[in-house]
Amino acid sequence: MIGEWDPSQTASVNTPDSDFLLQLADLSAAPEHSDEITRQRAAQYIKTPENDWQEAFGKMNDEALIQLAFFYVRAEDTLSGFEAGAKNPAIWVFRYLRNSGRKPAKDIVKALKAESDNRFIPYGNALL
Secondary structure (H helix, E strand, O other), X not given: OOOOOOHHHOOOOOOOOHHHHHHHHHOOOOHHHOOHHHHHHHHHHHHXXXXXXXXXXXXXXXXXXXXXXXXXXXXXXXOOOOOOHXXXXXXXXXXXXXXXXXXXXXXXXXXXXXXXXXXXXOOOOOOO
């Protein structure tokens, strides 16, 4: 007998998990030193909608979240396949922190912006 498909048993491949995001945060100083499988998975997450990140973000501390943002900003500038513009996950991190009442200090925002040519960093499109 052919089994029935149960949508509740299907996990989205692109739903970020906090353990993997913590690994990316640890690689934030030099994303180019990550292995190919890690890069491919991290690049896939760029296509994931902002709401799908919230659960994983909730399991991470602020320092790890900020390092994750730096990973994606640096990866966008140094690695192929990470071109994200207004959909850079660093934006989701900063929005999450702001909406949680934990807005990063101005010096952190300034440092992040200094490392990127992406005009949408840190909070996304100002017109939305």
